[in-house]
Amino acid sequence: MPDWKKAAYIAAQAADARVNVELEAEGMTLNIGPQHPATHGTLRIVCRLDGEQVVWADPMPGYMHRGYEKLCEVRNYPQINTLVNRIDWLGSFCNEVPFILAAEQLMEVEAPERAQWIRTIFFELGRQANLILFLGDVGTQLGAITPVFLAFRDREHVLNMIEAATGGRFHPNFDRIGGLKDDLPKGWLDETVGCMQRVEDFCDEIEDLMIGGTIFQQRTRGVGVIPAEVGLEYGLTGANIRASGVDWDLRRDAESPLAWKSADWKVVTHPDGDSFARCWVRLQEVRESARIVRQLCEGLPSGPIMAKVPKIIKVPAGEAYVETENPLGVMGYYLVSQGGLGPFRLKIRTPSFNNISIAPWVLRGVYVPDVITILASLYFILGDIDR
């Protein structure tokens, strides 16, 4: 290959990577993704390697950017509810709740108690569906094939319960300003309590098979340690920050009309801050979530499921920020209304965006196989990063 061709090739590669590739003899640039199984969609990560070690890593989101914040400005509130379902697609119902709560706060509407309890139940079912898949998926990324089959098998039980009540397996679109679309079908509560047993069995199974195993622990312990102060600066939330020893869960710590405080459960933390801690905390969260659902199903109050709201929803002018503890971390909607049928501006604070923005910091100096471990344990969903 002549020199000019080589130079042109290198220049093209560099332009493509959009990063400054320094033309030195040592080291290489490794491009992970956008279509890598460890990227949960299309996250691209450019790593500069020195031997087996990462010198720097630069995540490049945007392959799935759908411009939700712009789209929300030309839609009315019921339409946005459908749209935000698609942000974190594994726990869709959880995306609806903070948005609806923000709109309710500005309208000064409060849903009836029964609706709040059912919302909480679906919120937790969404969390289980999401985290069960994580527990299977993290195994796949570390080279264990079996857990993902167990995860898909048992997640189906949870999805069946969501589908039985809402009609949607992934995107329930069930929450409404002022309450819920429908009441629960007959016999649903008993079925759900039974389903929680399966979820707990899955947790035991995955603990025996994977999380408690030596191979898994050797791959994950001490890998990708994030100190609490750094995590907070980067805005890490959810299990990622609780695995660094920060005892903070909005379900317990924030004022919320939802019914978490009516159940007996605990916030799980881990002092280590490594990849193992993050996986372990999520496993325990599924267990706690199953406890919450079981208690709420047994104590569900009767009553109406919809407050009185006007047929055409207009939200009074004002600003509200509502955040909830979603499966991936803290999700918040900053809603700016000027009294119209749709929001004037809707800033969507998604957990994965902050959770993955720490990647350049945490990936510096690690070995290549650990890149996958760390990304898997940070747990992101592309729709949640790109919006």
Place this chain on the structure above:
Amino acid sequence: MTATEAPAIEAGHHQRILDGLRRSLGGALLDSVLERGDLWVRVERAAWHQAFEAGKRQLGLTFFSFLSGIDWQPAPGLSGERTFKGEEADEAEESADEVAEVRTGIAGGATRFQVFARLYDVRRHVGVTLKADLDDADPRIGTVTDLYRGADWHEREAWEMFGFTFDGHPGLRHLYLPGEFEGHPLRKDFPLLSREVKPWPGLVNVEQIPAHLDPKNQPAPPAAEPAPVDEAAPAEAPAPAADADGGAG
């Protein structure tokens, strides 16, 4: 609105943060609102970094939640102002949009662009939204990445989506959009092309429904003429619809 009017219910921590910010910023704290259990503080552009520093070092606001921007200029053609009138009406509309009034939100504002960010205290469980006005022609503000490393991506996003410049940011480059992208999509004057080329198909809609499709317009002509004859109304229903279509076309 000042903080003194705010209700005292559960406002202890918010009040402490507000007092702390007022102490360290002085007159650079322009406005503050404490309502619905939440705190908004608007500071001067020059004191933006100082406010974050006080928040982090003195007031325990260690958690950086997000940073973004607002464009208060009402959008031409969005949010219900525009009706579908055909191409010839476009010029008249554009001139009408020029005079649209800018209404800023909570804690006020003096300019078109505002940058806002949220900090949180994970021990006392209290959050605050900070705001600052930016210059219309040259939206520019200091970076806070030296205090909160997580602000890096948020400032990059605000840079490409709103065109804000963050002085001192280590590398303002595109985050989501391709490198050659022109314009700032979240500014209100950036057209949403899918809505430009095709009017919205739904009947319940943010935009007004085109006149010739509006169900409200269709019963109007028959109601004026055969108003006394009530029994004939169902049979005649299709005819006026066709008439309205023809009239609009």
